[in-house]
Amino acid sequence: MSTFSIVIPCLNAIATLGETLDSLLTQTDRDWEALVVDDGSTDGSWALAATYAAQDPRIRPMRNPGRGPSAARNLVIAEGRGDIIAFCDADDLWAPEKLTRMRRAFADTRADAVFARIAFFDGRGTRTVSTVPGGDLTVPMLMGENPVCTMSNLAIRREVFVASGGLDTTMVHNEDLEYLIRLAATGYRIRGLDETLVYYRTSPTGLSSNLDAMRRGRSAALATAARHGFAPDARAEAIHLRYLARRALRTDAPAHEALRLAFGGAMTSPSGFFSDLKRGGLTLACAAAAPLMPRRLRRALFSH
Structure with a gap:
């Protein structure tokens, strides 16, 4: 059994998946497994994941075609072996000390989930990083701007992820926000580390075509908050x-x-x-x- 189960949803990520997996292989904490969950790629992503798996048995490619990233992440409930679940998207990168810092943070038994700062980069360089608020995340805070920013920045105790039911597989946008609101609203403690551990790859496309979907996702997240007595x-x-x-x-x-x-x-x-x-x-x-x-x-x- 590994300490960390890393979940990487993958769909036609041949251009970036290798870099992502390389960033895992450089982790200073080597007690991990990585589930690369392929959603039906047609570009060679599956073959690339299999090549990495042949070289390092900690990497486990899995097929989950057409079910989306939330279902891919939830697959860790049945397939993961680690005590702590960490998520990473197939185009993002981790700093080498990411898991070492997570292990140290979870030594505090009061932490149910942990995140850190992220750096925004375009594949070449970065100038801007996110901010980490003091104290535990709260629902009112999350209804403004989500400081976790991306699922690549979240690690959570396995028992908490199981007890919370995982991510809502019906959502395509803001499913991470809905999940974090659900965690905070039910009393789980989400803590931030004020250091940059994740590199989030930005894209010049996407907002104009998915803005309506983002709004629907936010509405669903706010509905979850409302069920727990919180209104924006x-x-x-x-x-x-x-x-x-x-x-x-x-x-x-x-x-x-x-x-x-x-x-x-x-x-x-x-x-x-x-x-x-x-x-x-x-x-x-x-x-x-x-x-x-x-x-x-x-x-x-x-x-x-």
């Missing part, structure tokens, strides 16, 4: 709109989309939108300038 306020909504505006600025979304989101957030709750004065001010200023910027320049400024 104007401040939380403004912070969320600020997050979406920043994401719009670093993708191929129409330039007016970022302005609409930023202006909406500032009007919804000025105190929420400018709760981080630098972030709020820069977002609003750049959203206003975005229609005048060439798309390449806009992406260069916000893709990290």
Whole structure:
């Protein structure tokens, strides 16, 4: 039995999967297994995972075609052997000390789940990292901006993941937010480490085509919060709109989309939108300038 079960959902990730698996092989804590769960790839991802598995038996390719990333992650309940579950997407990277730091964090028995800072990178470099709030995550905090940012940044005790029922497999967007709200609302303690351990690969595409799906996912997450007695306020909504505006600025979304989101957030709750004065001010200023910027320049400024 390993200490860590790492789950990697995979769908046509041939361009990045090798780098992701290499980042696992450089971990300073070597007591892990990795479940590479293929969702029906047609690009050679399965063959690549099998090649890595032939070289290192800790890597276990599995097929789960057409069921989506949440079902892939939930497969660890039946197939995982580790006491701690850590998630990693097939295009993200981990710092070599990631699992060593997780082991140390879980030595505190009061921690049910742990995350850290992430660095945004485009495959070449990074300039921006996320922030980690002090104290345990709360539902009101999560309804504003999710500091975990990505499932690649979450590790959780196996018994907690099993008891909580895993991820909602009917959701495509914001399923991680819904799950974190469910954890926090039912009393589990989610703690942050103020160090950068995950590198999140940004993409210049996606927001314009999935914005409606993201909204539906957020609505489902907020419905979960409501069932536990939590309702979002104007401040939380403004912070969320600020997050979406920043994401719009670093993708191929129409330039007016970022302005609409930023202006909406500032009007919804000025105190929420400018709760981080630098972030709020820069977002609003750049959203206003975005229609005048060439798309390449806009992406260069916000893709990290």
